[in-house]
Amino acid sequence: MMELQIIKVKTLLLGLIGLLFMGCYNDVEEELYPTVNCNTAGMSYSTDVVTILTNNSCISCHNNTNPQGSIKLDTYSDVKIYVDNGRLFGSVNHDVGFKSMPQGSTTKINQCSIDQLQAWIKDGALNN
Numbered sequence: 001m002m003e004l005q006i007i008k009v010k011t012l013l014l015g016l017i018g019l020l021f022m023g024c025y026n027d028v029e030e031e032l033y034p035t036v037n038c039n040t041a042g043m044s045y046s047t048d049v050v051t052i053l054t055n056n057s058c059i060s061c062h063n064n065t066n067p068q069g070s071i072k073l074d075t076y077s078d079v080k081i082y083v084d085n086g087r088l089f090g091s092v093n094h095d096v097g098f099k100s101m102p103q104g105s106t107t108k109i110n111q112c113s114i115d116q117l118q119a120w121i122k123d124g125a126l127n128n
């Protein structure tokens, strides 16, 4: 009787530990695959790209009055320069040979935003 109870407790504990690990596993999975529900279709400069650049402080460091690194990203024609020379995508994707942006952050902007920028660039980086 006593032994059966110990087995029950052990099973319960193992189950709980298992759940804990599943919890951790799911957390990691979300970090690894955050793009599952990411819409990259029909990206537009004025709504999607400007929002991403604003929300990630890009524009506060790269504008006409504060052009850090002599780079401005507050107008379409300025942004287009860094799309065409590959530096915009290289810097947000932390590619080798580019300065990682946002400056001072150890992490990239969220993967969905990176995918959306890439999709907009692939669609021709239109002023849409």
Ligand code: HEC
Pocket: 053, 056, 057, 058, 059, 061, 062, 068, 069, 071, 082, 087, 088, 091, 092, 097, 098, 099, 100, 101, 102, 103, 104, 109
């Ligand atoms: C805190 C201020 C700051 C923020 C925020 C910031 N930048 Fe920068 N950025 C800089 C500075 C300073 C440089 C020049 C770095 C250097 O030359 O070492 C730079 C350089 C760059 C470059 C040139 C990279 C290269 O390798 O030539 C690009 C492109 C760029 N930033 C885009 C962005 C984008 C896109 C974001 C937002 C995701 C962003 N920056 C956020 C300050 C910032």
